[in-house]
Amino acid sequence: MKRTRAIELPAEEIEAQKGWMREFAALTDRPHTYCVVTYGCQMNAHDSETLEGMLAEMGMTPAKSRETADFVVFNTCCVRDNAQRRALGNVVWLKELKKSRPELMVAVCGCMMQQPGMGEQILRQYPFVDLAFGTHNLYRFAQLMLQAVKSRRRVVEVLQDDEGSIPEELPVRRSSPHHAYITIMYGCNNFCSYCIVPYVRGRERSRASARILEEARQLHAEGVKEIMLLGQNVNSYGLDTEGELSFAQLLAQLDQIGIERIRFMTSHPKDLSDELIEVMAASKHICHALHLPVQHGNNRILQSMNRRYTREKYLERVAAIRAKVPDVSLTTDLIVGYPGETEEEFEDTCSLVREVGYDSAFTFIYSPRVGTRAADMPDQILEEVSSRRIQKLIAIQKEITHARLASYVGQIHSVLVDEASKRDAGQMAGKNEYNITVNFPGTPDLIGQIVRVKITSAGESTLRGECVEN
Ligand code: SF4
Incomplete structure (x- = not known):
């Protein structure tokens, strides 16, 4: 059922959090410098900008290095096993540093923390971690930090809140004066069989378009040249809220503001509408670059992945956008070694890549994520088979990328x-x-x-x- 309006956190809650930030800043016996270590996607990068905004309000400044920081926070990702292992490896590395500098504070947050049992695991296996929290309560960071510093006890708080809520007006410390991220929606409803995101980021929640447009106007006034609109599936923006603009309508209104460049990601191919293509073609400021993750080129695998489009439908969308935006640069994500993938099915991915001619592609070996449907499927593919396949795919894409880039010479x-x-x-x-x-x-x-x-x-x-x- 659609909501009648965006589910924003009450303004009083945000004001209370700002109060905790000021109270933290007034403490003398607290960390003064910080380092935020970010893993994963742009959504996480933008969450880190919010963390940094709150840290600044809490009176802290960036440390010169991770080694010298008074406080280190790991904003983690769990989309692939190696991202999670890298994050935990780095957390363990701080254990030694903490022996020589017991005042050092360590926090872990982000998607990894939202996995079932992760809070308990952190408490049990990582006794040197002072604070852990998830994606749904990031806005409570100052309050939790204050609690940890004042009580000198470990604080772990992970909310299991699928519906989530939208925090507005939190401070943000942007990493660039001319680029800016704008999150337009949170969560995902798609449940692709291999993907952990809907479990750790909750259901789709669109920010109110009025809020997004206001943020964009403000950024334009500050001299920002390029905005990147973020969401797990931006094409379904507004569908969760009655009377809200569609993504295409939102883009059309953003285009009027005058920011030089507008980008967005990620687009689910099943929701790439003709309306959106028309808006892209007619706009002044929307970049002719589209990241359109196909994941696989074989229909049986696409169905098993629950992607809800076929190879033919995907190619039809590619043709539709190229017809209206002939210079569009297409990029994609590809998975090899999905459970049960045969050699012939893998070849379908190779042929699709050749057929589309992407400017570039992110290629991944399938990584089973506990709790997802694909992780329990039979016929998991041996690593050496997946490695061989990904090498082949990378080589094919490399050639295509080179040819695509060469075609730009002279322009x-x-x-x-x-x-x-x-x-x-x-x-x-x-x-x-x-x-x-x-x-x-x-x-x-x-x-x-x-x-x-x-x-x-x-x-x-x-x-x-x-x-x-x-
Ligand atoms: S659309 Fe699929 S792959 Fe993308 S975040 Fe949602 S479930 Fe994951």
């Missing part, structure tokens, strides 16, 4: 300049409208500006060019 692209090259200060690097890195000779005063660059050569995953007159 003039607009590039949002991010930074000077670490190796050569005379070289600038930025992203073009297709989200591809472009390197070109330039000076640091260009950082944060959009410049026109003529593409002169293509590397394996980046382009090279020369600035031309604006």
Whole structure:
């Protein structure tokens, strides 16, 4: 059933949290410097920006390094086993540091904490962790931290709240003055059989469009050049709330604000509407870059994955967008070694990749996640088989990427300049409208500006060019 409005946390709750932040800042016997270590996707990266915003209000400043920080917080991911293992490995590494600096405080939060039993596991196996919390109570961070510091006891709080709620008006410390993330919705309803996200992020909750538009206007006024709209499935934005704008309508309104570039991710192919394609084609500011995760090229596997589209339907959506937005740059995610995947089925993924011609692809070996349907399926694929398959797929995509990048040579692209090259200060690097890195000779005063660059050569995953007159 649809909600009548977005489920925002009461303003009094946020005000109370801001009170805890001030109270923490007033303490003298507390950590003063912090380091936030982030794993996983852009949603997590943006959550870390919120954590940093709260840390700043709590009177803390970024440490020069993880080793010297008074407080280290790990914002974890559990989408793949190796992300989880890396996070836990780093948490364990701090155990030694804490022996020599007992005042060091350690926190663990994020998706990994939302898995059943993880709170107890942290208490049992990681006695040097002072604070642990999940994704649904991130907004309570200051209160929990205050509790841990004042009581000098460990605090673990993980809320199991599938419906979740939406915290507005929390402080954010953005990592770039010219790029900004805007979360437009939380959670996912899709339950792809291999994916843990719906279990750890809860059901779809859309932020009110008025809030999103206001945030975008504010960012525009602050000089932000590019916004990235975030959601697990942005194409179903608004469907959970009666009378809310559709994603395409939201994009059309954002386009009017005048921010130079609008990007979004992630789009589920089943929900890529004609309306959205029309808006992209007609817009001034929506980048012609679309991340459209296909995951697999075989219909039996797609069905088993519960993706709710066929190979044919996916290709039809690709054709539809290319018809209206001919220069669109397509990227994707691919899984190899899904349970039961035969050699022929894997070849279907290879042929689909050739047929679409993605600019780039993120390729993953299937990673069983406890609690998901696919983890209990028979015929889990041997690691050596998956490794061989992924190598083949990477080699195919590498060739396609090179050909796609070579096709840009001679074109003039607009590039949002991010930074000077670490190796050569005379070289600038930025992203073009297709989200591809472009390197070109330039000076640091260009950082944060959009410049026109003529593409002169293509590397394996980046382009090279020369600035031309604006
Ligand atoms: S759409 Fe599927 S893969 Fe994406 S977050 Fe939801 S369940 Fe996971």
